[in-house]
Amino acid sequence: MPSSADSVSAYLARRARWSPLEIAFWIFVFATIWLFPGKYLIMKDTAILALFALSLDLILGYAGIISLGHAAFFGLAGYFSGLIAKYGIINEPVIALICSGLVAAALGFITSFLVLRGSDLTRIMVTLGISLILGEIANRYSNITGGADGLQGVDIKPIFGLFRFDLYGHNGYIYSLIVLFICFVIVRRIVYSPFGLSLRSLKGNPLRASAIGIPVNRRLVAIYTVSGGLAGIAGGLLTQTTAFCSLDVFSFDRSADLLLVLIIGGTGYLYGGLIGAVIYKFLQDWIATLTPQYWQFWIGFVLVVIVLVGRERVEGWIAAVREFIVRLGGRLVERPATVGGGAGPDGH
């Protein structure tokens, strides 16, 4: 197997290219707009959850930061986008969404310094604490936020002045899908870039990363900020598509359920959040029809079982299913985790 600079370049380039399976995936996703016309609302919620999970995967799966309070970004941007719509500060939803994302990213930047210090426990503390503090603030200033009743009177103007948010959620769903896709493309670029590779090295061995010249903290601050921003965009989407925002955007349940979504779907390979979101929503729908009130019990049960069985084993099953699908046609986003015959420049 002759190794030359060109074949290495070719290998790396091919690895980063969109595989046929990925393309098929996204074609199918967009086709759902026409395939399931009665299900826009739940599909839209799934898309938002997928984006939210993708943002957490960036820090959890790629940088190894455990966050128990990702809802902080979701909620902050959610309220922000609601308020600027309500008071007519920014009327164009797309611009409002970007601004909300930036606000959440700013929160990420500010709090990243706290999150980087100390152990896993302090990280859990800090992230949890921040989401609780924000929730408390939203509760306290109910004259602005509407408190427990939620933010009322949010009026979202049509996108580009043309596409109105209708009751069936048709435009809302397309809007959410497009936003999800754009964010996904950006995250995908990050993951395959030198920056993304350095993140994976940070997660595996921060000592060595520092010893080869990587400014560890700077990278972590950067990715935490981006992650916060994306989570914020998800939160803004929710407010814009429902014209409503309430205190539960900050709830611990939201952060905990997000972790579950990622665990179900698998971390560190981009599609985990998306697949996890679909499975989670499906489960929620199914269990809600069986035992409406005790969804929380079953979530807890699933979490306990997954941990006891072993996440690696669950991930192994997911990986086996993926391998199977991969062999059926094309390549999914590749992880160099294949034992023995790792993919070489001349083929799989």
Added chain:
Amino acid sequence: MLTILFDGVAYGMLLFVLACGLSVTLGLMNFINLAHGAFAMAGGYCTVILVNRLGLPFALGLPLAFLVTAAIGALLERTLYSHVYARSHLDQVLFTIGLVFMSVAAVDYTMGSSQQFVLIPQALQGQFIVFGIGMSKYRLLIILVCGLLTIGLQLIIGKTRFGSRLRAAVDDRRVARGLGINVGAVFTLTFAFGSGLAGLGGALGAEILGLDPTFPLKYMIYFLIVVTVGGTSSITGPFLASILLGIADVAGKYYVPTLGAFVIYTIMIVVLIWRPQGLFARSAAR
């Protein structure tokens, strides 16, 4: 003002009894048990059933809450927790969150979602006026009971053989095993004891903190703050941290009502910035 101090001390000592089990578990087994609050809730509901429904005297309800919760703790430790000790922190977090969700939903299902009140005996209602300070009798009881427990804990850890085994196991698990200390048994006993204390705290605290199925989630952050600020390498650390937080919270809510809840959060953040390993921890932090 001294009443505020008194109330704050009572609240703080209650927090300590509730949280010290968590601190020991974390320091001993490097295990993040977010379900700790569930044991407190169990103790509270246990007392509610025993005292309110079965008519047992309050004085009996408290120790029974301790025993029942300790038993549950020992059972769960042997059957479930011990499988998760060696796992990553993320796994521990997920596991214990799962347990919290299950326990919250289970209690909601069996006992309903409304707040429960323990029937407090007549003798404990009302307050003493001592030197112009209003001391609620119930809070006085809390201070007494928790104070005795704290002293007892210090004695057990410092003066008994079990205590030295525990300290050895905390310091270095492998070496302790090599010395013939049955580390597994130490873990189980300690976990059971810590859970029992949480249960007792939950029973005592039902009157002050409010008891409903969301208790573990509501108070999770408080226990975590106590452990973070106080560190996990001693008993005195969390004790002082609890008192500090108790007084700060009560005083904050009284003097600055609009921002009262933020006092605790602010302290937490300040401490985390200044001393990430805790205010009172040994410098050799894990």
Added chain:
Amino acid sequence: MPILETIGLEKRFGGITAAHDVSLSIEKGARHALIGPNGAGKTTVINLLTGVLRPTAGSIMLAGKDITGLLSHERVRLGMARTFQINQLFLDLTPLETIGLAISERLGKGSDWWRVIGSSSAVTGEIVEILERFRLADVMHTRTAILPYGKQRLLEIALAFACRPQVLLLDEPAAGVPEVERHELLATIAALPKDVTVLLIEHDMDLVFSFADRISVLVNGGLLVDGAPEDVAHDPRVKAVYLGEELDV
């Protein structure tokens, strides 16, 4: 002007002095070995040099520049790289990715988040060159975690080398390497370019005496002897230390 110099370097941990008055002067291109009995403080010296530890006293000069206050990754940027006694590798990455990462960082492309890694032919050319130099080309796509130990050790050194340092600090490179793989490792070290200065910590005396042109002996945190290999080999104090006799240091 020596390329690497320490002046009165000292490190205390509470009551314990791990290193005191360590003054080294290493010329460019030197092959300098640091030896001494276990616990003498050799790894402490490396940790001080690379910024993992802060000295309680003394200073460190790299190519005439005072680097005592700099963080680890900043020192790497200035041309100092190290290997670890126990492999510190990125277990989930392949050698290709590992070396590629180091090269990207060095070329300043580390924070580039838009371009695909490997899109620059300068980078890929260098990746291949280093992988071949360190005999890792045949395993370049294998996950590090499953590489044989000898290959991992080679990767350990290759990674530090990929930073193109002026000064390369090797912390017991032969440690734990089985006999059959030692030869490959030693040959690779011997073939390092002459313009790279190498500071080697080792217990393997064959390696030390075949490789080094200058040896420093560290005992109980202090420098005992510093000189040419023949002089050190015949120094009675050194013999006494290694044979365990009492010594007035």
